[in-house]
Amino acid sequence: MDKIRITGGLPLNGEIEISGAKNAALPLMAASLLTDQPLEFDRVPDLRDVASLIEILEELGVACAYDAQKKTLKLHAARLSSCLAPYDLVRKMRASILVLGPLVARHGEAKVSLPGGCAIGTRPVDMHIDALRELGAEIELAEGYIHARAPGGLVGAEIHFPKSSVGATENIMMAATLAKGVTVLHNAAREPEIVDLGGCLVKMGAEIEGLGTDKITVRGKSFLRGTAHSVIADRIEAGTFAIAGVMTGGALLLKNAEIGHLGAMIDPFHKAGVDIAEVAGGVSVRRVKDVLRGVDIMTEPYPGFPTDLQAQMMSMLTIATGAGMVTETIFENRFMHVPELLRMGADITVHGSSALVRGVKKLKGADVMATDLRASVSLVLAGLVAEGATSVHRIYHLERGYENIVGKLKAVGAKLEKLKDDGED
Numbered sequence: 528m529d530k531i532r533i534t535g536g537l538p539l540n541g542e543i544e545i546s547g548a549k550n551a552a553l554p555l556m557a558a559s560l561l562t563d564q565p566l567e568f569d570r571v572p573d574l575r576d577v578a579s580l581i582e583i584l585e586e587l588g589v590a591c592a593y594d595a596q597k598k599t600l601k602l603h604a605a606r607l608s609s610c611l612a613p614y615d616l617v618r619k620m621r622a623s624i625l626v627l628g629p630l631v632a633r634h635g636e637a638k639v640s641l642p643g644g645c646a647i648g649t650r651p652v653d654m655h656i657d658a659l660r661e662l663g664a665e666i667e668l669a670e671g672y673i674h675a676r677a678p679g680g681l682v683g684a685e686i687h688f689p690k691s692s693v694g695a696t697e698n699i700m701m702a703a704t705l706a707k708g709v710t711v712l713h714n715a716a717r718e719p720e721i722v723d724l725g726g727c728l729v730k731m732g733a734e735i736e737g738l739g740t741d742k743i744t745v746r747g748k749s750f751l752r753g754t755a756h757s758v759i760a761d762r763i764e765a766g767t768f769a770i771a772g773v774m775t776g777g778a779l780l781l782k783n784a785e786i787g788h789l790g791a792m793i794d795p796f797h798k799a800g801v802d803i804a805e806v807a808g809g810v811s812v813r814r815v816k817d818v819l820r821g822v823d824i825m826t827e828p829y830p831g832f833p834t835d836l837q838a839q840m841m842s843m844l845t846i847a848t849g850a851g852m853v854t855e856t857i858f859e860n861r862f863m864h865v866p867e868l869l870r871m872g873a874d875i876t877v878h879g880s881s882a883l884v885r886g887v888k889k890l891k892g893a894d895v896m897a898t899d900l901r902a903s904v905s906l907v908l909a910g911l912v913a914e915g916a917t918s919v920h921r922i923y924h925l926e927r928g929y930e931n932i933v934g935k936l937k938a939v940g941a942k943l944e945k946l947k948d949d950g951e952d
């Protein structure tokens with residue numbers, strides 16, 4: 528196990544290159560299963576989660592070639608050698624469930640391990656399963672696996688999602704591209720990563736309308752072709768580094784970031800006293816005054832405030848002037864960073880799905896434990912401003928979703944290093 532040791536108190540200034548979005552790259556990779564022709568992606572981030580999904584795709588018979596220098600990924604599912612996504616691979620990365628829809632649609636069968644829960648919640652996949660059944664798949668749940676069959680192919684249907692789900696929208700949209708007839712997804716999720724996936728599917732020959740709205744219509748085709756596609760910039764990485772910049776009192780240029788994807792992050796930033804604007808080549812961010820003001824945030828499906836930035840925003844609020852209320856409405860257990868921030872001297876009171884954060888003058892460096900991807904980065908942010916040294920343990924969580932975070936932060940003035948974690952089990 529490794530840890531990151533941070534010496535706090537240094538302002539971050541300069542440029543950070545925002546990588547391709549993890550949560551766009553993963554569904555795009557799953558889309559390779561929909562065609563027997565090659566797909567070529569660029570701006571694919573060098574992340575543990577990408578490597579995990581490559582492992583699963585190779586298990587299914589997809590030829591994968593990733594170039595970590597050029598950030599390109601070539602995928603070719605000329606013929607599939609298996610329809611089994613095994614537990615020992617799926618448990619490492621929940622988004623592996625995204626191979627289910629494409630596999631059933633193209634191959635007529637899929638056996639995918641139920642992903643199981645994770646630190647932030649039980650993470651059920653009932654909406655994926657129910658919607659696939661409505662497209663005509665016969666689905667059996669046994670021994671921890673989803674066994675789906677559609678030997679005669681899928682048939683388009685009107686799907687009504689009971690709640691907004693990014694993964695279910697992506698899985699069913701992909702499956703519908705090869706279904707017979709028309710599929711309409713009602714209450715579809717609207718995240719930019721879904722729009723990016725849909726844009727790639729259209730380049731592959733799919734017929735899709737309503738991307739970015741809560742009603743997506745897909746007219747099924749008998750086959751899809753290969754294409755080349757560039758992954759959109761990671762809005763959560765951009766938001767994370769924006770918070771790092773303003774917490775430390777610096778000024779950053781977030782290269783390649785798309786301000787249009789930052790949506791509901793902008794208003795709380797402005798209220799907190801942050802100047803964030805679109806500039807040539809990306810997004811610039813800095814504090815307007817020498818203090819940050821406490822603000823209230825509530826996480827919601829896009830275009831609302833993203834749950835994936837909730838922990839990072841909470842870190843910012845711990846040192847703001849005044850108080851801020853953080854309400855998490857998407858996941859049932861996404862306050863795992865709170866006990867660790869309290870150990871650094873933060874003043875946070877949790878009531879159910881809300882946390883009242885009262886700003887303190889200074890955080891104190893401490894040894895803290897990462898529990899999930901976004902909680903771990905919130906501890907790095909706190910370490911950047913804390914007095915003294917902070918060690919964030921179990922940083923494999925961090926490496927799942929942040930490409931070269933130590934290098935990127937060092938390049939703009941942070942003092943941190945990755946160390947072997949002695950004594951860590």
Ligand code: EPZ
Binds near residue numbers: 649651653859
């Ligand atoms: C995606 O997860 C993201 N992951 C998550 O990012 C993100 O937090 C989440 O969307 C919400 O924006 C990827 O894109 C790979 P959901 P997903 O289905 O698709 C419930 C990160 O840090 N639900 O939109 O799993 C679910 O439990 C990760 O990068 C069901 O009840 O999220 C949650 O409460 C974390 N049944 C809510 O819906 C289902 O069948 C939204 O989940 C599916 C979901």
